[in-house]
Amino acid sequence: MFDFDLFVMGVGSGGVRAARMSAQYGARVATAEDRYMGGTCVNVGCVPKKLFVYASHFSEDFHHGEGFGWDKVAPEFHWPTLLDNKNREIQRLNDVYRGMLDNAGVTHFDGRARIVDEHTLSINDVTVTTDKILIATGGWPTVPEFPGNEHVITSNEAFFIETLPATVLVVGGGYIAVEFAGIFAGLGVDTTLSYRGPMFLRHFDEDVRQCVKEELTKKGIDLRFDSVVTEIIKQDDGSFNVTFEDGSSMNTELVLYATGRKPNVSDIGIENVDVACKENGAIKVNEFYRTSVANIFALGDVTDRIQLTPVAIAEAMAFASTQFKGDEKIMDYDGIATAVFCQPNIGTVGLTEAQAREQHPNIEVFLSQFRAMKHTLSGSDERTLMKLVVDKDSDRVLGIHMVGPEAGEIVQGLAVAYKAGATKALFDATVGIHPTSAEEFVTMREPVSS
Numbered sequence: 001m002f003d004f005d006l007f008v009m010g011v012g013s014g015g016v017r018a019a020r021m022s023a024q025y026g027a028r029v030a031t032a033e034d035r036y037m038g039g040t041c042v043n044v045g046c047v048p049k050k051l052f053v054y055a056s057h058f059s060e061d062f063h064h065g066e067g068f069g070w071d072k073v074a075p076e077f078h079w080p081t082l083l084d085n086k087n088r089e090i091q092r093l094n095d096v097y098r099g100m101l102d103n104a105g106v107t108h109f110d111g112r113a114r115i116v117d118e119h120t121l122s123i124n125d126v127t128v129t130t131d132k133i134l135i136a137t138g139g140w141p142t143v144p145e146f147p148g149n150e151h152v153i154t155s156n157e158a159f160f161i162e163t164l165p166a167t168v169l170v171v172g173g174g175y176i177a178v179e180f181a182g183i184f185a186g187l188g189v190d191t192t193l194s195y196r197g198p199m200f201l202r203h204f205d206e207d208v209r210q211c212v213k214e215e216l217t218k219k220g221i222d223l224r225f226d227s228v229v230t231e232i233i234k235q236d237d238g239s240f241n242v243t244f245e246d247g248s249s250m251n252t253e254l255v256l257y258a259t260g261r262k263p264n265v266s267d268i269g270i271e272n273v274d275v276a277c278k279e280n281g282a283i284k285v286n287e288f289y290r291t292s293v294a295n296i297f298a299l300g301d302v303t304d305r306i307q308l309t310p311v312a313i314a315e316a317m318a319f320a321s322t323q324f325k326g327d328e329k330i331m332d333y334d335g336i337a338t339a340v341f342c343q344p345n346i347g348t349v350g351l352t353e354a355q356a357r358e359q360h361p362n363i364e365v366f367l368s369q370f371r372a373m374k375h376t377l378s379g380s381d382e383r384t385l386m387k388l389v390v391d392k393d394s395d396r397v398l399g400i401h402m403v404g405p406e407a408g409e410i411v412q413g414l415a416v417a418y419k420a421g422a423t424k425a426l427f428d429a430t431v432g433i434h435p436t437s438a439e440e441f442v443t444m445r446e447p448v449s450s
Contacts, residue, residue: 001131002119002129002130002131003028003030003128003129003130004027004028004029004030004107004128004129004130004131005022005027005028005029005130005131005132005324006018006019006022006027006028006029006030006130006131006132006133006134006323006324007029007030007031007032007113007121007128007130007132007133007134008029008030008031008032008134008136009031009032009113009115009121009133009134009135009136009137009268010031010032010033010039010135010136010137010138010264010300010302011031011032011033011037011038011039011097011101011108011136012036012038012039012040012041012042012136012137012138012300012301012312013038013039013041013042013300013309013312013313013316014039014136014138014299014300014312014313014315014316015031015033015039015134015136015300015316016031016038016039016097016100016101016316017312017313017316017317017320018134018136018299018316018319018320019031019101019104019106020100020101020104020106021316021317021320021321021324022319022320022323022324023104023105023106024104025320025321025324025325026324027323027324028107029104029105029106029107030106030107030108030109030128030130031101031106031107031108031109032108032109032110032111032112032113032121032123033108033109033110034110034111034112034113036094037093037094037095037097037098038093038094038097039138040138040139040301041309042090042093042094042097043090043094043159044155044156044159045155045309046309047089047090047093048086048090048159049155049159049179049180049183049341050341051082051085051086051089052082052086052159052183053179053182053183053186053341053343055077055082055183055186055187056182056183056184056185056186056187056343057186057343058186059077059186059187059188060186060343060380062074062075063378063379063380064374064375064378064379064380065378066378066379067377067378067379068377068378077164077187077188079163079164079187083160083162086159109123109124109126111123111124111126112124112267112268113268114267114268114269115133115268115269115270115272115273115296116269116272117272117273118133118273118293118295118296119131119133119295121133121269122269131295132295132296132297132323133295133296133297134289134296134297134298134299134319135265135268135270135283135291135296135297135298135299135302136298136299136300136302136312136316137263137264137265137268137302138263138264138300138301138302139261139262139263139264139301139302139304139307140261140262140263140264141154141155141156141257141258141260141261142259142260142261142262143257143259144257144259146229146230146231146232147230147231147232148231148232148233148234148240149232149257151232151234151240151255152171152232152255152256152257153254153255153256153257154256154257154258155176155180155256155258158180158256161254164187164188164189165184165189165252165253165254166189166190166253167189167190167191167192167239167251167252167253167254168184168189168190168191168192168252168253168254168255168256169192169193169194169240169242169250169252169254169255169256170184170191170192170193170194170256170258171193171194171195171229171255171256171257171258171259172193172195172257172258172259172260173195173196173197173199173200173201173202174200174201174258174259174260175201175340175342175346176258177193177195177200177256177258177259178193178200178201178212178216178340178342179340179341179342180256180258181193181216181221181342182216182219182221182341182342182343185216185219185220185221186219186343191220191221191222192221192222192224192250192252193216193221193222193223193224194224194227194228194229194244195223195224195225195227196226196227196228197225197226198225198226199213199225200212200213200223200225201340201346203352204340204346204348204352204401205348205352205353205354205387205389205399205401206352206353206354207353207367207385207387207401208346208348208385208387208401208403211369211383211385211403212340212342212344212346212403214383215343215344215382215383215403216342216343218381218382219343224244227244227245227246228244228245229242229243229244229245229255230243230244230245231243232255235251238253239251239252239253240252240253240254240255242255261301261307262280262281263277263280263281263282263283263301263302263303263304264301264302265277265281265282265283265302266281270283273293273296274292274293275291275292275293275296275298276291276292278304280304282302282303282304283298283302283303284303285297285298285299285303287330287331288318288319288322288328288330289303289315289318289319297319297323299312299315299316299319300312300315300316305333306333306336308336308338310336311331311333311336314331315331317329318330318331334419335349335350335415335418335419336349337349337411337412337414337415337418339407339408339411339412341408344382344384344403344404344405344407345402345403345404345405345406345407345408346401346402346403346407346408347400347401347402347407347408347409347410347411347412348399348400348401348402348411349399349400349411349414349415349418350389350397350398350399350400350418351389351398351399352389352399352401353365353387353389353399355399356389356391356398356399360391360393360398361393362391362392362393362450363389363390363391363392363398363450364389364390364392364424364447364449364450365387365388365389365390365447365448365449365450366387366388366390366424366444366445366446366447366448367385367386367387367388367444367448368385368386368387368440368444369383369384369385369386370383370384370440371383371384372384372404372405372437373435373437374405383404384402384403384404384405384437384440385401385402385403385404386401386402386404386437386440386441386444387399387400387401387402388400388401388424388427388441388444389401390424390447392450394423395423395424395425396421396422396423396424397417397418397422397423397424397427400414400415400418400441402441404437405437406437410437410438410441414441427441427442427444428442428445430442
């Protein structure tokens with residue numbers, strides 16, 4: 001009756017996984033993508049961002065080595081080399097993603113898929129029919145309207161700038177802004193971070209936010225809070241004069257806006273079907289990712305739930321299992337761990353202290369801040385923070401938070417304990433690995449507040 005059982009619009013992390021698994025369950029699957037094989041994460045997100053973070057940290061590593069007996073060195077950083085090597089790795093991953101679709105027997109179209117009606121799509125000059133449509137088109141960076149906003153770049157373009165600037169203004173207060181501020185500063189760029197609110201990272205624990213603020217300031221990043229850009233003027237020398245709401249101004253060679261992302265629903269033909277959307281364009285779905293049109297589904301960032309690659313992949317697995325395996329799965333969104341690759345890193349899972357106090361009448365907070373053993377010789381005054389939020393009545397650990405080197409790696413392991421419902425008593429009964437920073441999580445005995 002139809003050309004395909006499933007047509008997936010977008011081959012990001014969620015779209016590729018949904019297509020592959022559905023095909024493995026016996027469905028006839030097609031996909032379409034007009035930009036990046038692998039989506040945002042592989043091309044202009046998680047992967048190149050983490051590579052840039054690695055690169056930016058070497059400047060500190062070289063300096064830290066002096067305290068351990070290594071001669072002082074000041075090697076020259078070569079931005080084009082990093083770009084070339086990053087691009088080569090991304091191309092390799094693009095090929096891997098295409099190979100995964102081919103090996104699964106998925107028919108792939110290079111081009112933008114547009115919905116014609118609830119069972120028909122057009123790609124370039126080709127029209128196909130399908131039983132089910134899955135919209136997995138992800139998100140896209142947004143820039144507010146103001147005079148001169150055409151001069152800014154977003155995270156999409158930041159991975160391809162040809163020349164590393166001497167100065168940069170990063171605008172935004174979310175994890176993307178904070179991460180890029182750390183990247184540029186680590187690469188030797190004079191970096192300013194401007195955020196319209198009183199404190200960045202507003203969905204994170206307050207102690208975490210304060211710790212990151214202090215550490216970024218130590219690294220020479222100029223943090224400007226309650227700061228709003230009103231105008232950007234391009235100068236004759238190619239630099240930019242930026243004016244702020246308070247009347248102050250600054251000159252900079254580059255302005256990067258990381259002020260949020262919106263669901264990528266433009267020019268996909270969604271107006272041709274009765275799919276309900278939120279005010280910001282996010283597609284409304286039920287627990288099985290079904291939209292208001294029975295045979296059209298959506299998952300990942302385009303639904304604006306939790307914008308994380310592993311979440312989109314898990315949603316895709318649940319979708320494919322439910323629709324084509326006959327095994328109904330509902331995604332569990334509780335206890336999703338996350339990391340911010342600022343410097344030092346953030347790792348977190350569960351409730352913040354404020355959230356815990358709202359939901360539980362009797363909590364205890366265990367907090368430790370210390371200078372890591374490495375820095376007793378490196379000379380760095382960087383500090384690590386570890387925090388446990390506990391329900392005193394049940395003894396269950398409600399939140400685990402860390403700021404420090406490899407925080408994401410450490411909290412990933414602790415997230416398993418969190419999902420298993422671990423109590424503070426179990427943390428206390430666990431023998432630590434010495435000497436490590438991570439052992440602090442199982443040696444905190446006295447609450448700092450309750």
